[in-house]
Amino acid sequence: MLILTCPYCGVACDETELAPGGEAHLKRFGPGSTDEEFEGYLFQRENPRGVHFERWRHAYGCGKWFHAARDTVTMEVFGTYSAQVTEPPEEIRAKISAKHPGWSWREFS
Amino acid sequence: MVDLASALSEAASSGAIRVEEAGLCGMVTIRGDLTDATFTDAVQAATGIRAPAERGMERVGANALLWMSPDELMLTCDHDAAGDLVGKLESALAGQHHLAVNVSDARAVFRLSGDDGAVRDTLAKLTPADMSVGACPVGAVRRTRLAQAAAAFWFEAEGEAMVVCFRSAAGYVFELLKTASASGAEPGYFAGD
Numbered sequence: 001m002l003i004l005t006c007p008y009c010g011v012a013c014d015e016t017e018l019a020p021g022g023e024a025h026l027k028r029f030g031p032g033s034t035d036e037e038f039e040g041y042l043f044q045r046e047n048p049r050g051v052h053f054e055r056w057r058h059a060y061g062c063g064k065w066f067h068a069a070r071d072t073v074t075m076e077v078f079g080t081y082s083a084q085v086t087e088p089p090e091e092i093r094a095k096i097s098a099k100h101p102g103w104s105w106r107e108f109s
Numbered sequence: 110m111v112d113l114a115s116a117l118s119e120a121a122s123s124g125a126i127r128v129e130e131a132g133l134c135g136m137v138t139i140r141g142d143l144t145d146a147t148f149t150d151a152v153q154a155a156t157g158i159r160a161p162a163e164r165g166m167e168r169v170g171a172n173a174l175l176w177m178s179p180d181e182l183m184l185t186c187d188h189d190a191a192g193d194l195v196g197k198l199e200s201a202l203a204g205q206h207h208l209a210v211n212v213s214d215a216r217a218v219f220r221l222s223g224d225d226g227a228v229r230d231t232l233a234k235l236t237p238a239d240m241s242v243g244a245c246p247v248g249a250v251r252r253t254r255l256a257q258a259a260a261a262f263w264f265e266a267e268g269e270a271m272v273v274c275f276r277s278a279a280g281y282v283f284e285l286l287k288t289a290s291a292s293g294a295e296p297g298y299f300a301g302d
Contacts, residue, residue: 008179010163012244014237017253060259061252062178 004056007080008064021055024067025087025106049073051096051103053088069096113188116217116279124290126223126231130283131271134218135191137184139198140208148205155201156184156194166248166263175250175263188213217279218271219286225268227290229299232262232270234289240299256285
């Protein structure tokens with residue numbers, strides 16, 4: 001069971017109160033991009049064993065989207081943070097580094 | 110004249126706790142920027158109730174303001190007062206980005222009463238929310254689900270909880286609450302809480 005704390009309303013939500021939104025921090029490639037960039041944006045996803053960043057929506061509550069950083073192996077949640085950012089905040093990265101020195105995920109580390 | 114009726118005509122059941130449909134209740138959805146003092150001041154001027162803290166509620170007489178999300182409040186009142194209150198909100202919030210809608214007839218309201226532990230046990234059978242007194246004290250609003258239906262609930266007092274759901278799910282939620290509070294099926298988990 002995954003329990004994530006919604007950063008907008010502070011409720012500790014059970015996974016079943018949330019709607020999953022897939023991978024976090026995707027950069028959109030639209031008109032004018034190359035075929036490879038567009039394919040990557042549409043189809044190429046991370047499937048890591050370990051540190052992962054995801055989007056979730058507090059569907060049965062305040063209705064807001066947010067980001068979560070967690071470990072896919074241990075189910076440890078490093079933290080949740082605002083949806084209005086394009087990369088993981090420093091404090092979340094520090095928490096991950098404490099557990100997994102030298103971790104990397106896409107272009108973040 | 111239209112005969113107004115609530116979803117279940119005040120159906121009730123008495124098992125480990127009493128579950129009753131609260132009948133016609135007034136409800137107004139208010140949306141806007143709750144961090145903006147001019148917005149919350151205008152809501153207070155129209156309703157006479159100050160804006161509640163995060164996940165909290167404020168009650169003045171028959172009316173209460175409930176915190177629903179960072180940009181949404183719900184005003185509960187008497188059913189026939191909702192229309193006037195929307196008018197007051199509209200004039201107090203004129204010129205500001207806001208929404209005030211009378212949703213009274215879109216919802217069903219249930220009152221659960223009895224032993225505080227038994228009320229918490231009943232809800233805990235249906236929701237993933239932590240129903241301990243520490244996590245869900247009197248006056249805290251929790252939006253969550255009851256089995257498969259979206260719902261919100263709060264404790265008005267020890268041993269008295271109010272549950273709000275969509276009117277279309279009223280029958281389902283009433284049956285859930287009735288079954289979960291059946292006599293002889295009390296887990297007693299929150300009995301000493």
